[in-house]
Amino acid sequence: MKKVTLLCAALLTSLAAHAAPPATQPEASGNTAAPLGLELGKARCSRLAPPQNHARTGKSEWAGGDTVELRHLERFHLPGLTRVILNCDAQDTVVLMTMTFERSALDEVRKKLDDRYASLRKTEGAAENGYAEWAAANGSLELLYGRDSKHFTVAYWAKGAKARYFAYSGTADKKPAAATPAAAPQPAPL
Template identity: 60%
Template sequence: MKAVVLAAALLLASAAHAQTTIETAAQATGNIAAPLGLELGKTRCARITQGPNHVRAGKAAWAGGDAIEIRSLDRFNLPGLTRVIVNCDAQDTVALVTLTFERTAFEDTRNKLDKRYEVKRKTDAHAENGYAEWLATNGSIEMLHAKEGRQFTVAYWGKGAKARYFAYNGGAASAPAVKAKAADKTPASAPAVKQPAAL
């Protein structure tokens, strides 16, 4: 009888441990930043330079690679999304993704980010220029907007990318999205995204 009770207790303990392991893995996965399916610091930019709706937008000199604009935005199912720029590093991996939205999508976007990532800094409602920040396992996310602006930007930084950006600019406060607007408009492309993208 003792053996049966002991075996049952071991089974319960083993099941509880397995459940905890599954939940921990799920939390870690949920905290990995992969805007539009492009995992920061991991996704190869070669994957997104194929197809008619992706164009080179010059060089992301601070990162060491290309800047790519994604133009087919409706497939991402993100209300209010108006522009996407991907900055690649010298190893051809995604270092920064900036997403520009219409102001009408502000609350929805912020709520999605609050649910998915750890909040580091909340937006100050009275600030002239709003700023909020979230932490991810593989980088950080920030939201920037002018108080009366018609649009706002969400920037996904790979680990170490933000420091490289500001070091390259000597501490200048120019916006990352502006840096990506170079003149080169050579057509490129990418495979279609099958799933709606999560923030």
């Protein structure tokens, strides 16, 4: 009977240890970008449901997958949200989500992003065009707007997607993924 009791105690201890989340998990999950419940780098365009809530709008030339526009945005209860576009890669994984908001929601959205993600850089308030960037555990976020624009955009990039598809980091040794070496134009014969 003692062996059964000891085995049960060991089993319960083992289950409790595996069921308890590690101390760092809540912080990591809080820093995981999953806008509108779609985790970047994991969510699939083909699994979006129900079909009346989205429309395929073409192919993402740079990523190789579908481009999808979400409809009925009022269900997300985000003030000022006017448009959501998903770009999937050739493996059907969401690599970019762009959310367009009315300008009146800028301060509220920026504050929420500041509270949740690590800020990487921001332009000064008096700049002609506004830009801010944050880091997430599974990607990065960008906020873009013009000083007098009526809307602003928040772009959620899956980890590594921006670097893979767009090499505009300013380093001389990187070339854009879509760039191909072009032959020098030859002058027409006289």
